[in-house]
Amino acid sequence: MSGQGVSGSLLARIAALSLIVVFFQTGVVSEVPVFGVTVDLSPLLVAFVGLLCGSMVGAVSGFAVGLLVDLALVQTLGLTSLVFTLVGYWCGRLRELRDPQAALTPLLVGAAATSSSLVGYSLMEFMLGVDAPVSLELLRQIVLGVLVNVIVALPMWMLVRRSLIGGLPDDPRRRRRRAYTTGGLSPLSRT
């Protein structure tokens, strides 16, 4: 699925989930520091939507979630959208090209999405001239940010999957069974 099989139900589910996650993030999660940093659920949400729904939906939901984050937190508009669009797209492409089924996939994708968004965000901020040069503290914050996000990646993956699974035209569980019976070959999903 790379966009052509997107139902209204799936879009509504993604929109509702995005709103809930962004408000929960700004109102609660951001107030609870873990090892001196806070968990950031939004890159995980975007990555998992991409991983479940494909690159096109991933990119569009990344853009929308980024815009919502920028609006809710009164940040520079477009900055988070740009970073999350790319994160959502890449995670969607990963699903389309590799269709990873390992149990550790959400952890690895979560870590990659968080580190990409943090590094991408930092690069954009440098380009915009924000006065916070590279330092050990910044590096520490990025590493700890990735670590704490990995801790919550699995529950977040389960939440996103459970929320969206009813709206997905090709249920990942069915895909997995099909992949098993056909020896991993699934030409229909390789779009």
Add this chain to the structure above:
Amino acid sequence: MYDKTVRRRRVVLALLVVLSLILLTAYFGEASGGRLHSVQRGFLTVVSPIQDGANKALKPVRDMFGWLGDTLHAKSQNAQLRKQIATLRREVVAERVDQQSYHQLLSVFHFDNQLSVADYRPVTATVVGKTPNIWYSTVTIDKGTAAGVRVDDPVINGEGLVGRVTLAASDGAQVSLITDSTMGVSARIGSSTATGIVQPKVGDPNDLLLSYLPVGTVAPKGEYVYTSGTVASPDESLYPRGIPIGQVTSTEEESAYESVNVRPLANLRNLDVVQVLTAATGSQPARLSSLVSSLPAGGRSSTETGIAGQLASTGAG
């Protein structure tokens, strides 16, 4: 079919990237009263009550996590605080005597019209949102222009200075914390008369640096840093004198100035309730703030600092 899908996917990605870049450029280029900023303010007005409701409903969850963290640190903090109480008790006695003499002297020399927290109308607000990244140190509060909150109003809590209002909608406002890269607060150390500017420490967004102090300024470890009640440039907000900002942790020698590392007193990671120091139109703080903003723009030259500082702190003009 395959080519069509690939083309469509690429077009969508390119469109979204271009749209993001257009938004970014337009937002960065426009003034704070521009269209995109207005959209953001409108959004803040709409979501602020929702955020407030969600914040209140989910407070027990937040408190539970906070309680766990606090319990872990409580033992070490307890011993440290006991020591601090003993020191402070001795200092309070000495300070009271000094304060009495100070007020007598002020009234003798007719200098008792300095701006203080008592001149403001504090508006209590709840923090309903916080940025999750290290690049923006801002929080969203549930009080806005409807409650008298204006841009540049100082924000404090029970521990000390928190920041200032940088965007105000009718039912919500954005507060830039003192650790935000855009902030700068004129401050002084304890009883010293030398003023400097407190800014976030570059590369360590949770720490502060009191810069531009004259070489030789005495800054003992643990000494408190207060707002000076002056401004160093017209862009800076006028904070009332004597609001505690932080404690000195170490000193750094620079070429022409001395800098002091300051640990903020306010726990900026666990802000729950804050007070916005609002000023009614025509009041002394409002008059002084408009006077400061009308001063000619320029760098932080010592002459301007002196003039603006004098005007602001004495209430002249």
